[in-house]
Amino acid sequence: MNTTALLDMTVTGALGVACLALLLCLWRLVFGPTVSDRILALDTLSVTAIAVLMLWGMQLDSTVYFEAALVIAMLGFGSTVVLSKFVLRRDIVE
Template identity: 70%
Template sequence: MTDIAVLVALHVVGLAMLMSLWRLLRGPTVPDRILGLDTLYVNTIAALILFGMYLRSSVFFEAALVIAMLGFVGTVMLSKYVLRRDIVE
């Protein structure tokens, strides 16, 4: 029963990833694209955790943690660049 729920959740997260990829590519503004990229990071983390649950492996949880850290830093840097046109102060 749990495996079926995880598979259904993986499909739903995959659909959410496609929708956030659509927002990333279509825009229309730069903040919309940054939001789409941030949402894609979050969906990737969810997909990795669900895939790790399905395979019963802890390696995917560590990969999700690394992507979470890189996604946060990337989103902050892109937002800072859009606001000030300068990354390093």
């Protein structure tokens, strides 16, 4: 077995595990008992989506997915900060 086949199998396995993590985060986002659980699930969902995009980009040898992962990282961080601030103060703009 050569190294490229082993790398392809590893990336495919990691992609499957990351997709399962996406489904579990989505379940927590929908059925979370508290608002803080849902915010944490949304943040974890964005991090897991970044991992899926990076792995998919590795599997397809395309750099477009890496740029999309960067955009999701920026949006995920911003949305987590805004939602957390809203939950704490019930106001976004001071």
